[in-house]
Amino acid sequence: GAVVSQHPSRVICKSGTSVKIECRSLDFQATTMFWYRQFPKQSLMLMATSNEGSKATYEQGVEKDKFLINHASLTLSTLTVTSAHPEDSSFYICSASLQRGGRDTQYFGPGTRLTVL
Amino acid sequence: GENVEQHPSTLSVQEGDSAVIKCTYSDSASNYFPWYKQELGKRPQLIIDIRSNVGEKKDQRIAVTLNKTAKHFSLHITETQPEDSAVYFCAASHTGRRALTFGSGTRLQVQP
Numbered sequence: 001g002a003v004v005s006q007h008p009s010r011v012i013c014k015s016g017t018s019v020k021i022e023c024r025s026l027d028f029q030a031t032t033m034f035w036y037r038q039f040p041k042q043s044l045m046l047m048a049t050s051n052e053g054s055k056a057t058y059e060q061g062v063e064k065d066k067f068l069i070n071h072a073s074l075t076l077s078t079l080t081v082t083s084a085h086p087e088d089s090s091f092y093i094c095s096a097s098l099q100r101g102g103r104d105t106q107y108f109g110p111g112t113r114l115t116v117l
Numbered sequence: 118g119e120n121v122e123q124h125p126s127t128l129s130v131q132e133g134d135s136a137v138i139k140c141t142y143s144d145s146a147s148n149y150f151p152w153y154k155q156e157l158g159k160r161p162q163l164i165i166d167i168r169s170n171v172g173e174k175k176d177q178r179i180a181v182t183l184n185k186t187a188k189h190f191s192l193h194i195t196e197t198q199p200e201d202s203a204v205y206f207c208a209a210s211h212t213g214r215r216a217l218t219f220g221s222g223t224r225l226q227v228q229p
Contacts, residue, residue: 034216043206043219044161093160097215103168104149104215108160 003027004096006109013084014117021079021112023094029074030096034106035067038091050077084116119144121209123220130197131228138223140207141189147209150183150190151217154203161206165192197227 003026013019023033031052036044048069049057056069068080077096081088091113095106120143130136142150148169153161167174167181167190174181178197183190194201204224208217 032215043221044217046216046218049216091158095217104212105163105166106151106215106217107163108153110160111158113158 002098002105002107004094004107004109006094006112008112009110010113010115012115012117015085016083018080018082019084019114021081021092021094021114023077023079023096023109025075025096025098025107028096028098030077030098031074032097033071033077034095034097035069035077035079036093036095038093038111040091044093047079081114084114086116089114089116119147119209119211119214119218121207121218121220123207123223125223126221127224127226129226129228132197132199134197136194136197136201136225136227138192138205138207138225139189140191140209140220141187142209142218143188144209144211145185145188146211146213148212149210150181151208152179152181152192153206153208155206155222156203164205194225197225199227199229201225202227 005024007022033050035047038044047062050069050071052071058064071077093111094109123140151166154164155161167183178195180193204222206222207220210217
């Protein structure tokens, strides 16, 4: 149990285009999902917290108009990188929060490697 | 906000030896401390976690200890194997802020 999928796994796009990344919890419902970004040989940095049915909460320094997050159902959150530029090239990883027995555990998707040319 | 520091950044051990990775955190409200293993290009995998109501937890060759007074927690891997080679991340969160704050990672290499 607690499987999280992410699509696509890799995407290469031209500068100025938009890219949508999907994060799905396959066998559980997640009212909260998180989006992280990881640059090579670095740690995971939280970008935003995605709450089902409400607006996402963005971390300081993350542009909400550039990184659009939608959490329309209990099993799906999407991240759209708008007007992507080469500096947006990174590994984007989502996680879904599983609440069970009063405890909260995060399970990660496989990540999406974005390359902006 | 929370700040998590992790040491060492790299660790090389011989197969069969033990490995210890240490983390400190700054927010006294933090009450959940997971450890993740990440292989190159893959997702972080939860390997063990501990909550603030216990001081130690063990799962086969892996153990985690927590000292809330000193605000530090450690990962212990015994009888290391080459397949333990990966990057390990500690993290912290609390009930009021469920998002994880990660340490900088430790690259563990187990030499056969």
